[in-house]
Amino acid sequence: MKNIKFILLLLPFFCFSQQEKIKALDINLTNYEYPFPVKFLELSNQRQLLKMAYMDITPKNYNNKNIVLLHGKNFNGAYWETTIHALTKEGFRVIVPDQIGFGKSSKPDNFQYTFQQFAANTKKLLDHLGIEKTTILGHSMGGMLATRFTLMFPQTAEKLVLENPIGLEDWKLVVPYKNVDWWYDGELKQNYEAIKKYQMTNYYDGKWNADFQKWAELNAGWTTAPDYSIVAWNSALMYEMIFTQPVLYEFKNIKIPTLLIIGTRDKTALGKPLVSEEVRKTMGNYAQLGKKTQKAIPNSKLVEIPNIGHLPHIESFDQFIKPLIVFLKQ
Structure with missing residues (x-):
């Protein structure tokens, strides 16, 4: 009995130690090193001056082809590290905002x-860099952005790649609306354990390794920052954007060659906790959504990766990069 009490007394210290292993990060990640040099473009948006960070990697064997990598909602440009190495090795100039x-x-x-x-x-960044033509690749939320960019700037986008994009279905049709304040309250509760649990369950089928850990720690690093509430508020505003601005109704208007890379185990969908179990089962079925989207986009090709979830370029890199390079070289 004494031993059990002693262990119970120590448990908070073990939890504290685990939390202490997560590197504290400021909200602009100034104390986190990206895999390649980072530059900044000053933007005038909505009556304020803002800085847009980006990596621009031109290989020595540059083949005069460019590709822009657009990150997802819970990530940033750093998670494209392995993809950047592979693409530059093949001669592509890679821009990662x-x-x-x-x-x-x-x-x-x-x-x-x-x-x-x-x-x-993103177009201002490309103009700043003197890039007139490029492939646009978007993952997750970045897939919605890549679609919108392609529709707005068809003269710039020469190919489109969508890696497990969200927004392949309109959640507004089944999920009750929640305002920004609701999303904000949820974001304030984020910490390492919550992030790990979500990613392990929704991204990696209950599995976990050092590669997965790296990106969970990056997300968790700034949750203890004194001004984390600013990050949380921005995140809540983005949920509102994602939920209310679907792009799937315009897939038919995409005119350029398009590649869909879909991990079929993915079940990602916004608002699942807000619906019944019966409705939840119908949401985020990427094994079906990939096929449906391929039919909706003219001149598109579907590459399915069985038993892989929301992040093929993290979970199964070889199965992601090989069809991508083939498509880029066509």
């Missing part, structure tokens, strides 16, 4: 987030 509100970019106190604004900012 952190959108406003993400990663090393500015976190405004107030901002009206739209995919159109993100797309316009």
